[in-house]
Structure formats: C-alpha cells, structure tokens
Amino acid sequence: MKYYRWADKGEGRKIGKIGNYCLYERVVTEESCEETNVSPKVERYGTFKFVYGPSAGGLLESVKFDITTDGERIFDINGVPYKIRKIKVAGLSWEDALLRIERINAPFSASHAIAFLLAIEDAMNIEPDYQAQLKRIALLELERIRNHLFVIARLTEAASLSVPTYHLLYLTERINRLIGKLCGHRYFFGVNYINRVDCNFEKLFEILDIVKEFRAIFEGLLESRIFIDRLQGNGVLRDKDSIGPAARAAGLDYDARLELNILPYKEIGFKIVKAEDADAFGRFLVRGYEIIESSKILIELTDLIKDGNNTSTKGYEATNHEGEGLARVESPSGDLAYYVKVKEGKVASAQLLSPSSVNIKSFMKSVKGTIFTDFQFNWESFGIWISEIGVILE
C-alpha cells in the first residue's frame, strides 16, 4: 500500500470504519472503530418514541428515525437505513466491479469510482498518470459543485423558499448537462478507467456562468433572516470524529485533498473553506464557499489538462497482479475510501467507507437537544445519502 500502512494503534484523525478495520488519517488498524462515548438512553415523564420515516415526506430516501421525545424536543435518536444492498464484487475483474461501484450512489459516482480505481491501482502497483489524475480532480470538483448546489436547494426547500430552490435546481440541472456534454454521461458512468478518464474538458470553463449565477443566489440567502434563523444554532456539532463539510464547519481543517498526495491537489493550490459555528448554517456556508473554491480549481485545470479535447487511449502497466490497496478521496460530503484486495488480476474483496455512514452518526449526535422544526434543516445540512450507507460489498 502506497498511501497507507498497517498499524497497531491509530495515528492522526480517525476517519471511520472500513469493513472490519478502522481507518485513520494515514494508517489503518484492526481496532474497533465503535463509539465509546455513547450517551445513555433518556427516559423521562411524557417521553415516547416518535417514528419519522422510512416513507415520509421530506426524506428523499428510505430511512427510519426512532426519535425519543417529550414533544418538540429530541432527547435521543436512532437512524435505521431502509436500503440494505449486498453488492458482489469479489471474483470480478476491476472493470466489472467498477460497473457496480459507480452505481452505488450516483450523485457520488465519481468519488466512488475514483477511490476504487485508486485503490486498485495501489494494489496492482500501477504508476499514476498525471493527466488522468488532473482529470479525476476535475470530476471530483464538478461532483462537489453539483452536490453542494443540490444540498443548498434542499435547505432552501425546507425553508419554503421556492424561488432560490428552483433556481438552484435549475443550476444543478445545468451542471448535469455540462457533465453530460463533457463526459457523455450525467453521472460519470463508464467514464473512469485505470489511468484514464474519458471526458472532453474543452468546455469546462462553462462552469463559470453557473457559479456566477449561484453567487447571486448565495448572497441573497445570506441576507435572508428567515433562512438564516432556521439554520443558526441548529444541530451544533463539534466532534473530532466528524468529516467533510460538517468538520470544516466546526473549524477543523479536515480535508482528504490536502492530507494525502494521492491526487495532485497541492500543486493546483486551493484553500480549505472553514466556518466556526459548527451548526447547520456553518455547514451551509462551507458548501456555498466550496462551490466557489471548486470552480477556481476547475478553471485552473482548464490550463493544466493538456489533452482536454482528446479521449485518452493510453493503456496501463501493472507490476502486481496480487496485493492490497487503500485510497481515500474527499467526496462532496467528506472522506470516501476503498480498501481492496486483488488476486490474479481480479478483485478478491473490497471494503467501503462511505461519508454518509460517518455523517449519519454525526447527524444523530447533533440532533439531540434540537426540536422537531430544526430537524429538516439539520438533516439536509449533512448531505447524507442513505443509498451508500446500506451497502455491503461481498
């Protein structure tokens, strides 16, 4: 493993559970990754279990929340995903496995596919292609912009602000169409290969118009008291175990893009967006400013990607046909990692650490002490996708 090493104890920040292991900033251990500081169950006069989901308005995907409440305020919560899927990848070639991996969660398809391919390349000891790495950054940042636009649209929708909601959804659709124009598929399906990205980045600069339009909406939202009121002080989370925008909203500079040198982010140069209040508003701010920051990266990439108008047909050379690889990327909602074992050129096993599996725990910590009307804003601010939580790779 090029990027990671096995250790007896964790070092650096803890990312989360990956299969039976525990993933840290630079090491992976066989430690238990479970929470040790779990708050006791609350039983008070007048409390009862309130069920929200799995099939309820306001939830995009099937997840059931058992909320312990005495009316309005939330004392305790337990989330149960209702989308458990066993996906078989063992014994498949990396190409066949990738077809399944990139479909685990379409909105994060690039993150999943790239992390998986980086792990495969690590396991097979394939020398990375610089141009392919740059293109992968482009895909990840396009995905980040699209996701953040969508998350902010969900937040404005929860506040019944229809004009910004539909405007943001329109911009999301424009991003989808731009991705479709660049890569032939709106969700990057069939685009990623080992050391290869089949996209034409000639028109990547069009992102500027979209982000310009977004900035106007973003500034408007920052002046809307009714919107800000719903987010400020809602779902405060200061947790060193948090990841992605949730961690950065609490002032933590957690970002896989700068922690590891898997992708050449450092060469492009960008700054980590952080907030201080650690609440839903902080998470909204981080996402909003990350859209702008990502657009700057993309513009930078228009100069760096040399064969932007040509689909690369370059092959790859594998020195190993057996080995293990672990790679982590910064998906729109935080760290996403794959740990794979390759045997005889085929995938022997794969383990996934999805950002949503970490974020849902963070969400459940942050929701305690809030009230029902805070719930939707807090939930949407984490940008959780249930589809990737219930995945069991076999």
Added chain:
Amino acid sequence: MTSMYLVLPFLIPPVLSILNRKLGYLSITLASLYLLIFSLYEYPYELSTLFIAISSIVWILTSIFSIKYDDYGNWLSPLYSVIILGITIILESSNYIEFLAGWEIMTIPAYVAIGLIRKEYRPPYIFMAFGELSTAFLLASFIIASVNTNTTSFTQLTSPLPLILATIGFMIKMGILPFMVSEWLPIAHGTAPSNLSSVLSSTMTLMGIYGILKIAELTTDIPVAFSLFISAIGAFSVFFGSLYAYVNENTKGILAFSTIENNGAILVSLGLFMFVKQLGISSIENMAFYTVIIYAFAHSIAKAGLFMSAGAQESQAISHTKKLRDLYYVLGLILLTSSMSGLLPNLGGVASWLTLENLLITSYILHSLISVIFIAIGAIVAMGEGFATAALVRYITYLSLFRVDYKKIDKLLSIPMLVSGILVLVLGTVLPYLLYPYKTSMPQLGMLGDSLIVTEYDDAVFGAISPLYVVLFISTFSLVTYLVFGKPKIRRVKIWNNGVNDQEEYTAFAMSNNVRLMLRKILRTDENKYLPTYGIDIFWEYIYKFSRGAMEFGGKFGRALINSSVSWYVLYIIIALIIISLIIVI
C-alpha cells in the same frame, strides 16, 4: 335569615351521611331539589336565586355521581354535606354575620376533607392559609361596612373600601391573580376527591362571584381605577389560567386552572359592571350583569361535569389516563368541553361572546384613552380563550377520543356528567332568552320572535348572535345530510405510520410541550439547557435588540420588512392593535 326554611333541610344530610354515606348524598340531592324549586317559586327575582339555581343543579348532579363514586371512607360524605350547608347559608344570608358564618362553615370542612382523605399536610395547609386570608379580608370589609352603616344587614354602602377589601378576599377564594401564582387553588382542588373538587371549583368559587356582585350592587361610589384594575386582573387570570391549564399534567389540575381562567373572565365582566355602574351606562351595566350570571351558569355546570369525568379515571396524570369510549361519557365530554371552549350554541359560547362584546362596545362608546384598556383586556381574554380551547381539546383527547381503552363505565358515573353536558347545551338556547333583556328579531334573515341576542347602546345594535338558530341550522343540515346520504359509511383502517408497523402514542405532555418550551420564560420552567437553539429565542432576542438599539432599528427595518421573519409578524400584530386602539380613541 329571611328564608331559614330553605336552609333547614341541609342540616339533615350531615347527620344522615354519618350513618350511611349513600343516604347522605341522596338527601343532599333532595334538599337541593327542594331549594331550587322553592327559591324559584318564592324569590324568582332575587340575586341569590340565580346563584341558588346554579349551585343546586351542581349539587344534584354531583351528589348522584357521588353515590357510586365515593369510596373514600366515612368522612368525605359528611364533610361534603357541611360544605354545601355553608354555601346555602351564604346564599340565604341577609347580613354580614350570616354571610361570614356560612363562609367559615364552607371553608373549614373543605380543608379538613382534603387533609383527612389525602393524608398529606401541604394541600390542606395551603387551602387553610388562603381560606383564612380570604376570611380576614372579608372580616375587615364587613366590620368597616357595619361601622359605616350602623347595621350588620346588607344595606347601601357609600364608601368603596368594603367593596375593595371584600373583592380582594373573594379573589383569593377564586384563585385569581396574583394569588394564582402560588397555585393554591389547583393544589387544593387537584388533591381533593372529584366530587369534592367539583363542589369546590363550581360552587365555592361561585360564592366569590356572588359576594363581589352583591357588595358591588350595594356600593354607590366605585372608583373607576379600581374597576379597571379588577378587569385587568381578570384578563391576566384568563390568560395565565388557561396557559397553565394547557401545560398542566394533572387532570384535576387542568380543570382547576380552567376554573381560574373562567373566574378571570367573570371578573372581567364584574370589573366592567362596576365601571359602567359608576358611569351610569345602564344598558351595559345590565349586559355585564347578565354576562356574569350566564358565565357563572356555564362555568359551574360544565366544571361540575368535567370534574366528574376526571373522577371516572384511575390516574390523575393525563399522560397515563385510560381513554374511555363510553357513549354517555364521550357525549358528555364533547358537550362540556365545547361549552367551556366557548363554542355556540352552548351556554359557554354565549357567555364568551357576551364578555368580548361588552368590552368592545364599552371601548367604542367611551371613545377615549380608557378604550385602549378595554381593547387590551379583550385581546388578552381572547388569547386566553384560545389557550383554554387548546387545554380542553387536550383534555378530551387524552380522556376519551385518542384511542379506546375501555368502552363502558358505570351509568351512575356517566349519566350525571352527560346531564351536565346536555344542560349547558339546552341552557345555551334557553337561558339567554329567559334572562337576558336585549333581544330582537331579524325577519329578513328568518330570525323571528326576538330570537337574536344583541348588545346595544342607545337602542343601536352593536352585535348579535342567535344560539337558537345555530341549533336549528346544525340540526336541519345534519338531518338533510342524513336523509340525502344516509348513515355514514365507516371504513376502519390501520393507522398509516410512515410505512412501518410501530403504533406509538403521542403523550399529552408532548402535545403541550411546544407551548411549554416556547413560553418557558413566562412559565418559569428550568428547561433552557435543553434548548440552546437560536431560532427558538428569536422573538426574545429581537425584543431585547429592539429596546437596546433604537438607532440601528431604522437601518434594519428595510430588510426586516421583506424577510418574513416571524418575530416581525408578532410586532406587526402589536402595532396593528395599537393603531386600531388609536382609531377608536380618535
């Protein structure tokens, strides 16, 4: 005592109760019936007769209920009958000494009963302390009145001091603000057995109303400021009584706070009565007087029934009550709670309407700065009525409607309750026409034969309602619907719960918790640690900022106008209220 023969029968039940409690209750029923019939026959135009009618109806119903209900040992029944004896003496008294004697006979057994039956020290001591504080004020008032008039008989009073002192004494008994803050009445009434609570809440507090009205009628010179103060205190009692009722968890505590709310509403009209009496506006004086009477009827009869409904429950914690779906019980509860919520055509609906109408007409007629006070009082009462409705919806939901635990209860427990419910409905369409002097007809709308109850000044109608036509409309449309569509088809399905089988129960505590949390600064709950969120406190935050930063206000206002902030909406409502007040004044 002018009518000793009406009191004498009430000496029998305490003796009979010691021998056999059921016989005791039966004898109270008969004595009350006797008192009712003979008072109506002999003294139909006396003020006391109206209060006797209210009290005896309550005693008849409560005593029938007690026959089955009372399993509290040997002492409840005798003490219960002595309390009633005391109230009868008050109602039949013709001088201060008799009144005071009745007052003590009524009060002492009440705290003995609470102490003996619950075997707790605090509730009876609280009751005793407040009961005797009330007596002290009454004693002072009556001594001054007797010295001033050289007689102990009820005669005209020129000094307002006896009225002021007596009103404070009576207000203590009614649990009105600021005495409500100590929550003595809910503690005492909530601790007593239901039949006793019923008598305490319905008829003991009624004596406070009777006392104020009686002394106010005798007083020729009432300070305007005092009457306004009384109305204002009444309005705040309505608001806080209903607010506390809504967040209370004890079924009897809810009803006790509701008693404070109703007594507050009656006090508003009593204050208005004193105010217009002093100004010599006779039409509003009459309207306020009958509002007090109608409200007293509505409250006492309904409250008696509601305490009986609480008595049918095993648990006093509303979150642990069993939902009883007995037909009589449900029907009774629906009628009682709808009347107490101020819904027409029930008596409570007429009373609530008259209370607010009188305030509005007075503010309209006065056309001065004092009008603002009446508008403010009306607004506070209306807010309180809203909470009262919520409190009663919560009460009926968790005692009966929400689910079904039991389908049958003893008829002796449910029938008196149903009868009290039917009475508030029937009296709603009968009593205003019998008592209230201002009626008219509106042939163009088909309202004939003085069926329209009106508020008026200088022969000009200000507002009108017709409970009779509400009954006719509801029954006609229901009948037509039934005849056209037949019996409604009911399809019972399992409750949809997000697609899962969990069938959890939303607790009564949870139902009112939103208000508990939002108004925690008013309710003085120590819950701040659970709610650190900025959003909940936005209203208070803005009020704070508003008072602190008038300079910044102008700059922020532009943005606030287009921001749809809830806090600003609240401010708009307040501004609108002030503007309306000013328009009326100008």
